[in-house]
Amino acid sequence: MSEGRDDDIRRDEARLHAYHDGELRGFARRRFERALRRSSGLRRELGEIAAIGDSLRAYDAGTATPDLWDDIALRLPALDARRAEGGSSAGRSEGLFWWLKPIGAVAATAAVALVVAYGGLFTTTPATGGAVRWIDSGDRSVMVLDDEPGTTIIWVLDGAVEGASRGGSRARV
Amino acid sequence: MRGSRFTTGFTLAVALGWLLGASAAVAEEGRIPVEVLVAHLSSEGSGVDPSAERLDRKLRGQFKYSSLKVLQKRRLDLAIDEVGTLDLPNGKAARVRPISKTDTGVLIAVDVEGAAKMDVRAKSGHLIVIRAGAYEGGNLVLSLEPDYE
Numbered sequence: 142m143s144e145g146r147d148d149d150i151r152r153d154e155a156r157l158h159a160y161h162d163g164e165l166r167g168f169a170r171r172r173f174e175r176a177l178r179r180s181s182g183l184r185r186e187l188g189e190i191a192a193i194g195d196s197l198r199a200y201d202a203g204t205a206t207p208d209l210w211d212d213i214a215l216r217l218p219a220l221d222a223r224r225a226e227g228g229s230s231a232g233r234s235e236g237l238f239w240w241l242k243p244i245g246a247v248a249a250t251a252a253v254a255l256v257v258a259y260g261g262l263f264t265t266t267p268a269t270g271g272a273v274r275w276i277d278s279g280d281r282s283v284m285v286l287d288d289e290p291g292t293t294i295i296w297v298l299d300g301a302v303e304g305a306s307r308g309g310s311r312a313r314v
Numbered sequence: 315m316r317g318s319r320f321t322t323g324f325t326l327a328v329a330l331g332w333l334l335g336a337s338a339a340v341a342e343e344g345r346i347p348v349e350v351l352v353a354h355l356s357s358e359g360s361g362v363d364p365s366a367e368r369l370d371r372k373l374r375g376q377f378k379y380s381s382l383k384v385l386q387k388r389r390l391d392l393a394i395d396e397v398g399t400l401d402l403p404n405g406k407a408a409r410v411r412p413i414s415k416t417d418t419g420v421l422i423a424v425d426v427e428g429a430a431k432m433d434v435r436a437k438s439g440h441l442i443v444i445r446a447g448a449y450e451g452g453n454l455v456l457s458l459e460p461d462y463e
């Protein structure tokens with residue numbers, strides 16, 4: 142009985158989100174709008190969902206949040222490498238959990254397959270990073286020049302320079 | 315009988331030698347040779363050190379300078395996680411530590427005091443050039459080049 146009610150609630154929630162996101166069409170949309178007119182609870186929930194969306198949009202628009210993804214993405218390979226190094230010592234303490242390994246391997250394979258598939262189909266910008274995987278120059282600006290194959294120049298400036306770039310034909314030493 | 319003992323002894327010695335040689339080779343395989351060069355770039359004076367011609371070729375198109383002097387040249391032969399330290403002429407130090415080696419190259423952590431810390435991935439022969447700060451009216455430059463089979 143209770144399970145049936147939970148299912149109904151879950152179904153209503155799913156429909157509510159779908160309606161809010163404009164994903165309900167045709168007959169399903171008309172039927173949900175009819176239910177919405179009848180139920181004050183549904184209308185209240187819809188209002189709450191809309192309010193959350195509005196407040197998130199207002200936060201994004203009003204807050205100058207730095208884009209940290211590049212820093213995180215640069216750091217990941219190094220972390221992976223360290224994790225791989227730690228793998229041998231972790232292996233010694235795995236104890237009774239050896240049987241989880243195949244599950245992990247399957248999950249990893251699936252993840253790699255997804256990355257390859259989606260990366261290949263939807264990547265619109267070239268991969269960034271090049272040779273430099275992570276860099277911390279404190280408050281100094283850095284130019285990374287890796288136009289030429291087989292060479293990466295990491296030019297750490299003495300201070301923070303607004304819009305630091307190679308500039309002109311050649312930068313002065 | 316005596317000949318047979320000699321043959322057995324000789325075979326054992328050869329086998330032992332081969333085993334020792336093989337283990338030494340395995341140990342060598344794990345090491346990562348890195349060519350390190352510390353150079354001074356300046357707009358005063360002239361001339362390019364012949365031992366830094368490759369570095370000059372790479373930098374010439376990007377930066378303006380009239381003199382390139384090699385101050386230090388070393389070959390570090392490091393194991394994974396082993397730290398190689400260089401004392402730079404500006405009183406700072408540079409530390410190099412290979413983190414891992416894969417088909418895509420060697421991941422190396424580099425810490426140049428007073429400049430930056432970084433992780434770089436480079437295949438054998440890839441030249442990494444890092445400005446290590448100002449020095450005697452010019453710039454101190456550190457170049458790293460992994461050189462492995």
